Amino acid sequence: MRNYTPFDQIVMNADTALRTLFGQPILTHREYPADDISDADFSEQDKKRISGLMRVNHCGEVSAQALYQGQALTSKNREVKEKLQQAALEENDHLQWTKNRLDELDSHTSLLNPLWYGGSFAIGAFAGAVGDKWNLGFLAETEHQVVKHLESHLDKLPGGDLRSRAILEQMKIDELKHATTAIEHGAAELPPPVKTLMAAMSKVMTSSAYYV
Numbered sequence: 001m002r003n004y005t006p007f008d009q010i011v012m013n014a015d016t017a018l019r020t021l022f023g024q025p026i027l028t029h030r031e032y033p034a035d036d037i038s039d040a041d042f043s044e045q046d047k048k049r050i051s052g053l054m055r056v057n058h059c060g061e062v063s064a065q066a067l068y069q070g071q072a073l074t075s076k077n078r079e080v081k082e083k084l085q086q087a088a089l090e091e092n093d094h095l096q097w098t099k100n101r102l103d104e105l106d107s108h109t110s111l112l113n114p115l116w117y118g119g120s121f122a123i124g125a126f127a128g129a130v131g132d133k134w135n136l137g138f139l140a141e142t143e144h145q146v147v148k149h150l151e152s153h154l155d156k157l158p159g160g161d162l163r164s165r166a167i168l169e170q171m172k173i174d175e176l177k178h179a180t181t182a183i184e185h186g187a188a189e190l191p192p193p194v195k196t197l198m199a200a201m202s203k204v205m206t207s208s209a210y211y212v
């Protein structure tokens with residue numbers, strides 16, 4: 001990994017933010033998990049429900065991307081930075097997959113995404129600055145909360161929606177892997193009040209993104 005000047009970093013972070021929010025993210029080119037699965041004929045009500053859930057997941061991926069970028073920016077450890085960048089690439093796949101699904105359902109991404117990107121980037125940068133074990137602890141806890149949240153969405157999806165299901169199942173596998181990588185690299189267990197605060201914030205985000 002080469003050393004970047006602060007100016008390079010500002011440009012790269014701005015590029016990632018714009019790609020995440022409005023453009024085409026850089027992908028790992030894995031297969032879209034819903035490929036080869038045919039879509040069901042949903043009622044308007046089911047379509048609305050699935051769109052709401054997928055919009056929440058897309059918004060979560062926007063935040064994940066911002067967190068990782070913020071964490072990688074301020075982390076001092078080269079190996080941790082590399083792991084964060086790899087995980088961020090996989091989050092881009094998730095971002096694209098959930099966006100694809102919303103397009104298939106003739107729906108839209110959350111209007112509040114820029115707000116969540118900014119907030120999550122700041123939180124990530126703070127976590128990166130407080131030291132590697134806390135940075136990784138924050139990452140592991142985020143991913144564990146995302147896994148729980150994906151499990152709840154898998155329960156809420158209408159039974160016939162096998163395309164969304166395939167996407168969320170693959171995301172769950174990836175998020176668990178991100179958590180395990182963080183733990184293997186020395187993640188500290190976060191204090192319970194921090195975990196509670198994180199869960200409360202994500203609740204605000206998921207409740208609003210379902211509708212707007």
Ligand SMILES: [Fe+2]
Pocket residue numbers: 061064090091094171175
């Ligand atoms: Fe993700």
Ligand SMILES: [Fe+2]
Pocket residue numbers: 064087091143174175178
């Ligand atoms: Fe992840």
